[in-house]
Amino acid sequence: SKSSSSFLLPPGSLGLPLIGETLEYMKSMNTSNPVFMAQHRIKFGDMFKSKLMGALCVVATKADTIKWVLARDGKQFVTGYPKSFKGVLGSDTALNTVGEQWKSTRKFVVNGLRTEHLRSRVSVIEDLVLECFDSWETKQIVNVREETKSLAFNIIAQFLLGSRLRSGPVNDAVREDFYILCEGLLALPIKLPGTKFSKALQARARIIETLEREVMSKPRPENDEDHYADYMEHTRRENFPGMTEERLLEKTRSHMLGMMFAGHETAACTMLFAVKYISEHPDVLAELRAEHEKIQAAKYGSDSRLTWDDFKNMHFTQHVIIETLRLSTPVALLWREAIEDVPLHGYVVPKGCKLACALREVHHDPAFYENPKQFNPWRHQKEIVNPANKPPFLAFGGGPRLCPGADFAKLEISIFLHHLVTKYQWELCRGDEVSYFPLPKLSKGLQLRVKKCVKSTDTMFETSL
Numbered sequence: 001s002k003s004s005s006s007f008l009l010p011p012g013s014l015g016l017p018l019i020g021e022t023l024e025y026m027k028s029m030n031t032s033n034p035v036f037m038a039q040h041r042i043k044f045g046d047m048f049k050s051k052l053m054g055a056l057c058v059v060a061t062k063a064d065t066i067k068w069v070l071a072r073d074g075k076q077f078v079t080g081y082p083k084s085f086k087g088v089l090g091s092d093t094a095l096n097t098v099g100e101q102w103k104s105t106r107k108f109v110v111n112g113l114r115t116e117h118l119r120s121r122v123s124v125i126e127d128l129v130l131e132c133f134d135s136w137e138t139k140q141i142v143n144v145r146e147e148t149k150s151l152a153f154n155i156i157a158q159f160l161l162g163s164r165l166r167s168g169p170v171n172d173a174v175r176e177d178f179y180i181l182c183e184g185l186l187a188l189p190i191k192l193p194g195t196k197f198s199k200a201l202q203a204r205a206r207i208i209e210t211l212e213r214e215v216m217s218k219p220r221p222e223n224d225e226d227h228y229a230d231y232m233e234h235t236r237r238e239n240f241p242g243m244t245e246e247r248l249l250e251k252t253r254s255h256m257l258g259m260m261f262a263g264h265e266t267a268a269c270t271m272l273f274a275v276k277y278i279s280e281h282p283d284v285l286a287e288l289r290a291e292h293e294k295i296q297a298a299k300y301g302s303d304s305r306l307t308w309d310d311f312k313n314m315h316f317t318q319h320v321i322i323e324t325l326r327l328s329t330p331v332a333l334l335w336r337e338a339i340e341d342v343p344l345h346g347y348v349v350p351k352g353c354k355l356a357c358a359l360r361e362v363h364h365d366p367a368f369y370e371n372p373k374q375f376n377p378w379r380h381q382k383e384i385v386n387p388a389n390k391p392p393f394l395a396f397g398g399g400p401r402l403c404p405g406a407d408f409a410k411l412e413i414s415i416f417l418h419h420l421v422t423k424y425q426w427e428l429c430r431g432d433e434v435s436y437f438p439l440p441k442l443s444k445g446l447q448l449r450v451k452k453c454v455k456s457t458d459t460m461f462e463t464s465l
C-alpha cells in the first residue's frame, strides 16, 4: 500500500513545507558550480528522496539506474514533468502524453525527422544560418546568446510552419512571447498577476492567437511546411474516440508549442556553449577550423552550399557537439512518475511518486569521464576506437522517449559551426558568469568582438580586451 511503501523511500531531506528543497536546488544551479546533487549524494547516497518543483521525488544520479528507469517508460513509469509544464504548454505535448496518444504523436514526429527529410532540409537550415551571419557583417560585437536564440527559433519555426513564419514582425512577436513562455515553464505554478507563470500563460494565448490569425489562416505556399495542418490530419486519421474538433484544435496547439520548446532552447544553448568552449580552447578551434576548411576547399569555391554528405564528414564537429552537451547538459533533470510501487536498490518508489533522473551527474561522473570538468572533444575519439569503453551519454535522454530531434539538432549546430569558423575570427569579451538554471546560461550572453575572415589562414586577434 502507499503508506507502507513510502516507508521504504531512500534517505533524504524534504526541506520546507510546500516548496521542499526547490529553492536550494535552484540557488545551487544558479551558480557556476552547482553542488546540490553532490552534497546530497555525500549525505544520503546515490539515490535520495527530496521535494523538488513542488513534488515528492526520488532523485537518481547513477547511469545504470537512470537507464533502467528510462527503459521502463510506459511500463512502471510515465512522464512526470512539473505542473507548470502542463499548464504552460498544455497537456498534449509529446513530453506530457502517455499511452496511445503519445504513440500516435511520437510516430508523427519521428516520421518528420527521418534522415530523408533532414537531408532535404540542409539548404533551408543553411539559408537561415547565412542570414544570421550576414547580419554580423555590420556588427563589431555580437551577443551570441541573442544570435543563437533567434537562429534556433527561426530554424524550428521554419521546420514547423515553413516560410510563413520567416523573419519579420510576426516572427518577432511570436519569438518574444515564446521567450516569456519558456520563463514560466519551471516557475512555481501560481496564477497571480505578475508571476512568471501567469505571464507565460498570457504569452501562450497571444502566440496561439497570432499564429492562427497571421500564419495558419494564410494558404500554404507550394512545397512549404505546415506541421500544424499535417498533425491535425494525422490525428484525425488516428480516429481517437471522443476526439471533437475543439479537442483536436487544443491538442494541435499544445503539440506545436511543445515542438517549438523542445527544438529551440536546447539547440540554442548548445550552440552558445559550443562557442564558449571552442573560444577558450584554441587547439579545439584550430582542429575544428581545419575540418571545415577542408570541406570548403573540396567544393572548389567558397560559395558552394553544404550537403548532407558534408555533414556526415564533420567527424570532429560531432565530438565537439557531444562534448559540449556532456559538459553543459542542457536538460539537467528528466522527470518520471511511478505508476506502481517500483522496487529499486532495496527501496521502493511508491506509486504516484516522481523520479528525477539527474543527467548532469552522469556526465560529470569521474568513474566514466576522466577530468570531467575539462572540455576535451578528443575523449570521444577514443570511444570510437574502442566502443566497449563508451561511457554513458544521456543528453538526449534514453529509452522509448529518446529525443527524436537529436540528428536535427546536430545538423543545425554543425551548419552553424561551419559558417562561424570559416567566416569569422573573434575575440571573447570576458566577464561572463556561467549558471545552469533552468538551462545553462551566461550572465552577459557571451559577447564576441568579431572580424570577417579575409583568408582562411588568418589567425585569431592578438590583442586582448
Ligand code: HEM
Pocket: 079, 094, 095, 096, 106, 109, 258, 259, 262, 263, 264, 266, 267, 270, 325, 330, 331, 334, 335, 394, 395, 396, 397, 398, 400, 401, 402, 403, 404, 405, 406, 408, 409
Ligand atoms: C541539443 C538539442 C536537444 C537536446 C539536448 C534535447 C534533449 C531531449 C531530451 C533529454 C529528451 C527526453 C525527455 C524525456 O525523456 O523526458 C527530448 C525529447 C524530445 N525532444 Fe529533444 N533535444 C534537443 C533537440 C530537439 C529538437 C531540435 C527537436 C525537434 C525538432 C526535439 C524534439 C523533442 C521531442 C518532440 C521530444 C519528446 C519525445 C517523447 O516524449 O517521445 N528535440 N529531447
